[in-house]
Amino acid sequence: GNNSNDPRVIASYYIDVVLSIEGCPQTVRADLGTENGVVEQLQLYLRENKWHSEPLCSLPPFLYGTSPANQRIEAWWAILRKQYSQFWINLFHELKDNGQFSGSYLDKSLIQFCFLRLIQKELDIVATEWNMHRISSSRNSVSPRGRPFVMYHMPEIYQSRDYLCKVSIEHINLCREFCAVIDDKPCDSDVYELSAILMAENQLALPENPYDAVDLYIILRDMLLNVL
Secondary structure, three states: OOOOOOOHHHHHHHHHHHHHOEOOOOEEEEEOOOHHHHHHHHHHHHHHHHHOOOOOOOOOOEEEEOOOOOOHHHHHHHHHHHHHHHHHHHHHHHHHHHHOOOOOHHHHHHHHHHHHHHHHHHHHHHHHHHHHHOOOOOOOOOOOOOOEEEEEHHHHHHHHOOOOOOOOHHHHHHHHHOOOOOOOOOOHHHHHHHHHHHHHHHOOOOOOOHHHHHHHHHOOOOOOOOOO
């Protein structure tokens, strides 16, 4: 699978967003870590032609900072875990406690095969909900209030402007050369192919909820352990 510690994988995600919004941010802030090194270089490259021509941007193209200094996002991670992620953590712990997950390469790949689609679907819903929720005003806060989706797409309503830096497709394609090729399969290719074959042979359907995914995981695990 794709390794989130690989700087080229992180860079690929960054370039995907740049391509989708047809531009890069004026400033990228990241935690200290080697996984962000390629993103730093790509951001500097995409911004170098505009860095001195935009007086409204007082920040450099890339900033490193420690996680504790970014309390807002750290607080949001805590909310995400409490309201959404903890369910999945408990579910996987239960599989481990029941002896149905050993931490082997096969087990990890099967977890990815059976669960990642559902987890991604839930994360997409979470992102939509949070982008549409209203940020209330606070007496002691300097943060803007309103719905993030509206603030992003119509900044003029909030006496702001679009800070996106337009970049050409040629520059984006050049950046692609420094990015990893992201595999669209959720897990190891061999495990994916074997699991797909077993599902077809046994008329097993893709899971529509976490408990169906648990059943599929256990069935495929037993089958693969018997043939490998």
